Amino acid sequence: MDKYRKIHAQKRVPSELTVSLDELEECVASVAIEDENEAVTRISKVLNTFLLGLSRRDRFIFVCRYYYADPVKSIAKMLDISDKTVYRELSKLRADLREALLKEGIVI
Amino acid sequence: MRKKDKLKLDVVSNIDEKIIDEATDMKISLSQRINAAAKKARKRLFAIGGTAASFILIVSVFLAILIPLMGSDIPVYQGMTVRKEATASSNVKEYGYSNIDFTFLSASNDIKPDSIKDGHDGHDDKLEKDIQDMVSIDIVTDDEVKYYVTPNETFIIEIHISNPGNYEIQSFTLNGKKYANYMFKEGSTMEVLLLEVTAPETAGYASYTIDAIKYIDGTEIKDVDMSGGNKSIQVGIAYPTEPSATVTSQSISTTSIDLSICVSDPYSLIGDNELSVYLSDGEKIVDSKPLTVGDNRVTFDGLIMSKTYEYSVVTAFDRVDGQDLHEAWLLTNTITTAGAFGISNAVPTQDAISFEVYKTGEIGTITSISLYDAETNRSE
Numbered sequence: 001m002d003k004y005r006k007i008h009a010q011k012r013v014p015s016e017l018t019v020s021l022d023e024l025e026e027c028v029a030s031v032a033i034e035d036e037n038e039a040v041t042r043i044s045k046v047l048n049t050f051l052l053g054l055s056r057r058d059r060f061i062f063v064c065r066y067y068y069a070d071p072v073k074s075i076a077k078m079l080d081i082s083d084k085t086v087y088r089e090l091s092k093l094r095a096d097l098r099e100a101l102l103k104e105g106i107v108i
Numbered sequence: 109m110r111k112k113d114k115l116k117l118d119v120v121s122n123i124d125e126k127i128i129d130e131a132t133d134m135k136i137s138l139s140q141r142i143n144a145a146a147k148k149a150r151k152r153l154f155a156i157g158g159t160a161a162s163f164i165l166i167v168s169v170f171l172a173i174l175i176p177l178m179g180s181d182i183p184v185y186q187g188m189t190v191r192k193e194a195t196a197s198s199n200v201k202e203y204g205y206s207n208i209d210f211t212f213l214s215a216s217n218d219i220k221p222d223s224i225k226d227g228h229d230g231h232d233d234k235l236e237k238d239i240q241d242m243v244s245i246d247i248v249t250d251d252e253v254k255y256y257v258t259p260n261e262t263f264i265i266e267i268h269i270s271n272p273g274n275y276e277i278q279s280f281t282l283n284g285k286k287y288a289n290y291m292f293k294e295g296s297t298m299e300v301l302l303l304e305v306t307a308p309e310t311a312g313y314a315s316y317t318i319d320a321i322k323y324i325d326g327t328e329i330k331d332v333d334m335s336g337g338n339k340s341i342q343v344g345i346a347y348p349t350e351p352s353a354t355v356t357s358q359s360i361s362t363t364s365i366d367l368s369i370c371v372s373d374p375y376s377l378i379g380d381n382e383l384s385v386y387l388s389d390g391e392k393i394v395d396s397k398p399l400t401v402g403d404n405r406v407t408f409d410g411l412i413m414s415k416t417y418e419y420s421v422v423t424a425f426d427r428v429d430g431q432d433l434h435e436a437w438l439l440t441n442t443i444t445t446a447g448a449f450g451i452s453n454a455v456p457t458q459d460a461i462s463f464e465v466y467k468t469g470e471i472g473t474i475t476s477i478s479l480y481d482a483e484t485n486r487s488e
Contacts (some may be wrong), residue, residue: 021116028115040115044122051127056134063131066120078138 017069023090024066027098030108043105050100054093061086062093119470148199153405181273182330183323187337188316189266190255193304235390237417242436245382247424249433254342256430257307263343264293265316267301269332274298280288282318311347311375312428315340344428347375353421353438358402362446362471363412366405369421371438373401377425381433390420413471414447 033039049090051059057079064070064078076086101107165396257263267280280289293302301321308314317340351373359366369385371378378401387395387408387432397406400419411417420440426433447468454463465474478487 018113021113024116024120025112026111028119031115036111036115040118040122043115043119047119048124048127051123056130059127060134061129063123063128064135067123067128067131068135078135086182091314 010082016071020066021026021068021093027094027101030106032106032108039106042104043101046100046104050097058089058093061089065090180306181275182333183269183271183273183275183277183321184333184336185318185321185339186268186270188318188341189268190257190341190343191251191264191266192257193262193264235388235416235418236440237388237390239386239388239393239420239440240422242388243420243422245384245385245422245424245435247381247433247435252340252342253338254313254344254432256344256346256428259307259309259311259345261307263305263307265303265305265341267303267318267321268337269299269301269321271298271323275325277301278322278324278329280318280321283316284319307343307345311345313342313344317344344430346378346429347427349374350427350429351378351401351423351425351436351438353399355439355441358443360443360446362448363411364407364409365411365417365419365443365445366407367419369399369404369406369439371399371401371404371421371423376401377427378423379425381424383421383423385419385421388420389415390418405459411445413445416442417446418442449474 019062028043031039031043033042051062055064061075061079065072072083072086072090076083079086098107142350143440184461222451224282255263265282268475269277275298277289277292277298281287282303287303290295291303293304296302304317318334319339321334322329323332323393324330351371353369353371355367356370357368365387367385383399383401385397385399385404385406389412394411394417395408397404399407400408408419418440423438424433424435448471450466450468452464452466454461460480466478480487
């Protein structure tokens with residue numbers, strides 16, 4: 001019976017939101033602030049400042065991916081670029097954000 | 109939800125509204141552009157599709173015209189012929205030619221030309237030109253192919269088909285009657301269908317018309333292209349007798365000829381064709397008179413005395429014997445008009461000649477007699 005269930009169990013496909021949130025894990029892996037609300041406030045402030053410092057195009061990519069949870073393929077299509085390019089740019093944006101958070105002492 | 113995920117969600121939710129609005133506007137704009145591009149691509153696709161469809165249509169029409177010209181494998185009817193069963197390869201059209209004397213067709217004269225010449229003054233009866241060479245009557249013939257058989261004779265109609273694809277011929281319709289392939293005569297091929305037919309008993313032309321030929325293409329029965337040949341043929345059975353003419357009586361004077369001519373045409377073959385008697389003086393046609401079927405009385409006058417003439421009865425008919433509609437001379441005779449005077453009992457001596465002069469005709473008066481010297485060509 002267990003074997004049957006194992007075979008026929010529906011695979012859990014992670015939603016795009018879950019995937020995108022996972023991607024942000026590297027940015028907030030080790031938050032140094034104990035209070036959750038404070039952490040949210042401070043991270044949000046750094047994030048907004050960070051986004052405002054980006055080019056319009058990079059800002060668009062970030063918002064699409066982590067606010068709207070758009071698939072990478074969809075973002076690539078809208079900008080008429082390859083998926084790889086989107087992945088590469090998202091990766092750089094996350095690294096830059098982490099750098100900004102590190103600079104503010106929010107993450108260790 | 110995990111604690112860290114909640115943190116991330118809260119952070120993302122706190123992104124400045126202006127930034128979200130800017131990204132949203134950009135997203136809408138880009139989506140519209142993508143949709144427009146997709147629409148344009150679809151339009152282009154339709155245009156390409158339309159062009160391709162037009163091209164295919166043109167090619168199809170071109171092929172539809174070209175294929176028949178290049179010769180497709182659709183069977184094409186080529187025409188019909190007739191042959192006698194006994195003579196497999198010979199055509200029956202020659203029938204009848206060998207049995208007929210074309211020179212003087214049924215010219216059965218009651219009065220012999222020699223008897224007409226009695227009482228002549230010795231003129232030569234031979235004329236320079238034959239009357240038949242001087243007369244030509246109008247004949248309208250058709251182009252139909254005709255074949256000739258005898259009453260009740262069994263003959264074979266051959267239906268010729270160009271059949272490069274070697275399709276099986278399923279049936280054909282002749283004179284409204286359908287003949288299936290099992291009814292074809294043995295020896296039929298994919299290209300020549302044979303049908304045994306019995307000729308009618310009565311004389312005249314019988315028409316045979318083919319309406320449709322069907323062939324089998326796989327599981328379908330299709331029509332043979334009938335455009336390649338004449339759909340009808342005429343098969344003729346000769347009439348037993350042909351028109352004839354006889355002179356039942358005649359009278360000859362010095363300047364005229366009276367003839368009683370009887371024209372016989374028991375099967376009305378002459379119809380509307382010309383029927384006339386012509387008179388020739390050996391050099392030209394001097395007179396002609398129309399005749400009718402039956403008894404005719406004809407007078408040629410204003411002739412020269414003691415002169416030989418030739419008269420001939422001409423018409424045109426088709427006896428359905430293989431000669432088609434043709435010119436026919438039913439009767440030809442020579443005749444010499446009477447002279448006015450004759451000489452008899454001539455007694456020549458060394459220095460004198462005596463003879464008797466007598467009158468032979470109703471006209472003429474002797475006003476003088478001259479002696480002709482043949483050597484000097486002078487008259488005394």
